[in-house]
Amino acid sequence: MYSVEVEGNKWKEECGVYGVYSRSAEADVSGMTYLGLYALQHRGQESAGIAITDGAWMDVTRGMGLVNEVFRHQVPHMDNQYIAIGHVRYSTTGSSMLANTQPLMVNYSGGKISLAHNGNLTNATEIRRELEETGTIFQTTIDSEVFVNLIARSRKATVEEKISESLNKIEGAYCLTIMTENKLIGARDPQGFRPLCLGKIGDDTWILSSESCGLDVVGAEFVRDIEPGEMVVIDDDGVKSYKFAEPKLNMCVFEYIYFARPDSVLDGLSVHEARFEMGRVLARETNYKADIVISVPDSGNTAASGYAYESGIPYVEGLVKNRYIGRTFIQPTQKKRDTAVKLKLNAISSAVQGKSVVMIDDSIVRGTTSGKIVRMLRNAGAREIHMCISSPPIVYPCYYGIDTSVRKELIAATKSVEEICEYIGADSLHFLSLDGLKHCMRKLGPDHMCYACFDGGYPIEQKSASPAEHDKYVFEQRKK
Template identity: 50%
Template sequence: MLAELKGLNEECGLFGIWGHSDAAQITYYGLHSLQHRGQEGTGIVIKEGNELKGTKGEGLVTEVFTTEVMQKLKGRSAIGHVRYATAGGGGYENVQPLLFHSQNGSLALAHNGNLVNANALKNQLEAQGSIFQTSSDTEVLAHLIKRGGYSNIKGLVRNALTMLKGAFAFLIMTETEMLVALDPNGLRPLSLGKIGDAYVVASETCAFDIVGAEFVRDILPGELLVINDSGIHSEMYSLHTNTAICTMEYIYFSRPDSNIHGINVHTARKSLGKQLAAEAPIEADVVTGVPDSSISAAIGYAEATGIPYEMGLIKNRYVGRTFIQPSQSLREQGVKMKLSPVRGVVEGKRVIMVDDSIVRGTTSRRIVSMLRDAGATEIHVVISSPPIQNPCFYGIDTSSKEELIASNHSVEEIREQIGADSLTFLSVAGTIEAIGRTDAGENRGHCLACFTGRYPTEIYPSELQSAEKC
């Protein structure tokens, strides 16, 4: 969706490869396929011989990694990262991978997620003499590794990971190996693939399709992988695991051609639309979706009801996501730049507008207004997720209830504010059922905290405002 996720600056994207002669070029294409997960900055660290070399910058993958830059990146292994800035932390120094050099060797780190105990760990480390170079919580892991008492990198990393709380998917590279780790709840997606004899790791499986890699399996919650020239070794650094994948990955964040835990994202979104149709049958003339991530749900809603799906809203492909704009006024202006109603489709029609979420309500109000100006006689807004009533502390930039409209207003009050004729959200139970995960447990392995307020980890409120996510 373009729509309401101005407040949901999500995540980051990870890509790594070990043992391929075109490692830099493959990483470039992998990061390009993950660009939707971060448009603030990007970086690649390459292993050239026995040396790690990094290149990074603010901007898109194509802007940072020009032909001239790519020609200088040589090596058989690499890790890369795309990111969004969040409250308190843009800037070149926070662009990842972070690269550290010492007398004992080099270490590169890339992270997707957010550590909810980062400040407590920083205070402890600074009291012991550490000096932090960034505001990113990612740097905490590097200091913990450096201060560990083990003689090998695997032991150092394993020990450091046990001190972290929150959401984290890590790629770590040294001169001799690449390590991959996922938090004990598996809050962020992370998958393993292969290109010939080379191992590939990515935040989403769509990256494998782009670079020609074969999907092997999902990384397990609490798992630590060590990949080197001898092969791959897996162990569990934590036995206290409880799968809680972010449900918004299925609803919004991931690309529709990705698979998460064996479920295709497009298929899941269509199913969400069909479930929404069952919960909210409405008499109308056309169904339209807010581009892009709501289109799958809109198609599902149309198929279930028999109401024609039409392209009632057109996206301008030459404008970046509106929610990366730094101020609300610019975000609101960005809606007009990015979306245009199709008068020939909606004029004189009763329109069902499918969207995937409402955060602040501002964008929904503007889209409804545009559709009315284009001649729609009725506008029924249906949302393929439950109301977002609680902040996310795991890498999505909603740190307080005050900015969430559903936390402070009833559904009817929201409907009035956005100017729709009706407004319906999908139920929590319907969301779980539609996505179709089969993990054991009441919620089948979902994190539903933004809907229910039940968080899968302990939360440290004093740390939330200053932590720089991913």
């Protein structure tokens, strides 16, 4: 999933996937999936969907909007249902419309199958073109549909073999939950760009979730992370593991900087712990003398608390967030995004007036929102504003499931730190160093992370440098 549309200060999320398998008579698999998607709402706010099966019938309910909007009347239900998968989406390939919502559901010679995908397939254009030339019909303009067509066309004997063969033709980032009439299947790409974990309740209920917070909400026990290059198959015989590719772990470091919920644990590393350490390292790298530390809520909160802890400068609430406004990137135009910033944040004058302020945020993409926040604090009476960013400058686009910009629109690709500081109107600006960020990842292993957006070291060779090949609407703009 890829896009050229970016909100002024943040990269957009990717998607969230969820799945439940249970033979317990007390388990409500669709209800649990609903709760799981609610916990993963931060990963996608454009659409949501749930697919369910009772072993014979399969049905899917999808809609535009937040989870509680899509299912405001009723969560889908089926007598004797025992498998469900769910998806929350932010559109990064294909338009934001009902036809492109997930889970996808198809009928093929092997039966029925539903699929939900988080990530971005870097060779989807090439594969789709080959499939279309042999007569394959596509119903959507999303890269995820490539999966179901490859599975349906496979001549392998079992569904596990069909999926494994299909995955080995795909390049890029993907975490999948797949449902057949009698199996729940999860898969993670060999690089492990996106997270996926396994949980359980008792002895007969199994759960797949993009993040561990999706397990907590239903009272599930965390079992383990799905390994890169691994496919797990859950049926009445329990959980079976298949390695379809050699693992080459390159987890997206932005999962820890911004995307994941702070209460999640990904590949054994607490997101909260990583962000707190980022703040501590920022304090050591800057050593600013200031009166207060504030954050840009909510994504800067944990790093700001770490900065305050390390520096000894009090951490106070200097910006208040309107909890009823979604993340500003969901607005489709820049004018609406500007209005959303004003609706979403406001400065607390009594907290910042006359003060030298250290303000912590997680990233700067274009810098327009950062400039608005700095001006807001100036108007509220802040004497000095020292801005600290808990990530290095973003210089390169991402091709692995984050909604990003063409490189010329990334402010750090065209301006120096000093020029960015002047552009946003701060008194000083400091980005966390790449070495400092790697220090924060030391428990997981700094060599097991993807830092491509900072240093251009893409784990997968980019076969096409053409922006058109990675455009969000690549399947909608092709010549007929």
